[in-house]
Amino acid sequence: MITNNFKYLLAGTLFGIIAVKSEIISWFRIQEMFRLTSFHMYGVIGTAVVVGIISIQLIKRLNIKTLSGEKIVIPAKTFNKGQIYGGLIFGFGWAITGACPGPLFAQIGSGFGVITVSLLSAIAGTWVYGLLREKLPH
Amino acid sequence: MNILETLRQPWHWSISGLLIGLTVPILLILGNKVFGISSSLRHICAACVPANINFFKYDWKKEAWNLFFVAGIILGGFIGNSLLSNPNDIVINPQTQQELAALGIHNFSGLLPTDLFNFENLFTLKGFIFIILGGFLVGFGTRWAGGCTSGHAISGLSNLQIPSLIATICFMVGGFVMTWLILPFLLTL
Numbered sequence: 001m002i003t004n005n006f007k008y009l010l011a012g013t014l015f016g017i018i019a020v021k022s023e024i025i026s027w028f029r030i031q032e033m034f035r036l037t038s039f040h041m042y043g044v045i046g047t048a049v050v051v052g053i054i055s056i057q058l059i060k061r062l063n064i065k066t067l068s069g070e071k072i073v074i075p076a077k078t079f080n081k082g083q084i085y086g087g088l089i090f091g092f093g094w095a096i097t098g099a100c101p102g103p104l105f106a107q108i109g110s111g112f113g114v115i116t117v118s119l120l121s122a123i124a125g126t127w128v129y130g131l132l133r134e135k136l137p138h
Numbered sequence: 139m140n141i142l143e144t145l146r147q148p149w150h151w152s153i154s155g156l157l158i159g160l161t162v163p164i165l166l167i168l169g170n171k172v173f174g175i176s177s178s179l180r181h182i183c184a185a186c187v188p189a190n191i192n193f194f195k196y197d198w199k200k201e202a203w204n205l206f207f208v209a210g211i212i213l214g215g216f217i218g219n220s221l222l223s224n225p226n227d228i229v230i231n232p233q234t235q236q237e238l239a240a241l242g243i244h245n246f247s248g249l250l251p252t253d254l255f256n257f258e259n260l261f262t263l264k265g266f267i268f269i270i271l272g273g274f275l276v277g278f279g280t281r282w283a284g285g286c287t288s289g290h291a292i293s294g295l296s297n298l299q300i301p302s303l304i305a306t307i308c309f310m311v312g313g314f315v316m317t318w319l320i321l322p323f324l325l326t327l
Contacts, residue, residue, distance in 0.1 A: 015211055038234070076297075086284070102208075
């Protein structure tokens with residue numbers, strides 16, 4: 001399991017470095033995004049999406065395979081009301097903590113020990129969602 | 139030119155965006171993995187406290203790559219803020235600084251305002267809201283939405299998924315409502 005997954009540890013490490021250096025894990029940058037006082041976050045996310053769209057189109061059109069030769073399949077997302085209710089709730093949390101899940105991990109690595117509490121709380125939030133799932137509108 | 143010195147400087151948004159965008163094809167090519175981080179929180183629940191809840195009854199070990207990926211993010215966060223650390227403070231728009239200063243934020247060095255995020259604050263109402271409640275909303279909201287900024291805003295939009303566009307719009311609406319209507323109250327508690 002560890003040898004198979006080592007490449008993802010490496011990919012995650014690169015992503016963590018990028019997350020710090022791009023300043024997307026900065027609480028202040030997230031505030032600037034929501035206060036519309038800086039273009040930085042819009043530039044980062046916008047560029048990432050354009051690069052992602054081009055990459056996926058190339059993969060599909062050139063029929064690029066995985067390293068082990070499998071066909072690349074990306075499951076389609078289906079709409080449910082959770083994307084609205086959950087999306088709004090996540091938006092609230094994003095503006096408060098200045099972090100989405102990825103940055104929570106990167107902030108802990110950056111030495112902000114107290115964010116471990118935020119991460120545990122996010123895990124608790126996911127757990128409570130699992131508990132209430134059948135009662136929530138989807 | 140010293141490469142390390144160059145890497146230590148803040149990276150332009152286009153370079154950062156390019157590299158984040160490339161994470162999508164890299165994970166697909168490495169092994170058909172869809173870039174998404176919030177799922178890791180679900181796998182942690184399934185591995186540690188499944189509590190007989192249906193939503194956590196699945197073979198999380200099959201998704202272990204995701205846990206390796208987030209462990210890497212912690213490591214990368216460490217490298218990014220030590221070896222590759224920017225010697226100067228992040229440049230924040232003076233207008234943002236002024237607006238936040240009016241709401242009681244005074245320390246603009248580092249990635250997070252230490253006025254809010256520190257261990258002593260944990261047991262105050264403000265600390266509870268910013269550190270604990272904020273994290274809870276992130277974990278609860280992303281799972282209900284079926285993804286976060288990486289899964290919906292980057293992976294989903296990259297694959298032209300309408301549900302991801304709806305989710306992303308709701309993330310932003312939630313963030314704007316919180317920032318403009320609720321945060322001024324929370325920050326001055």
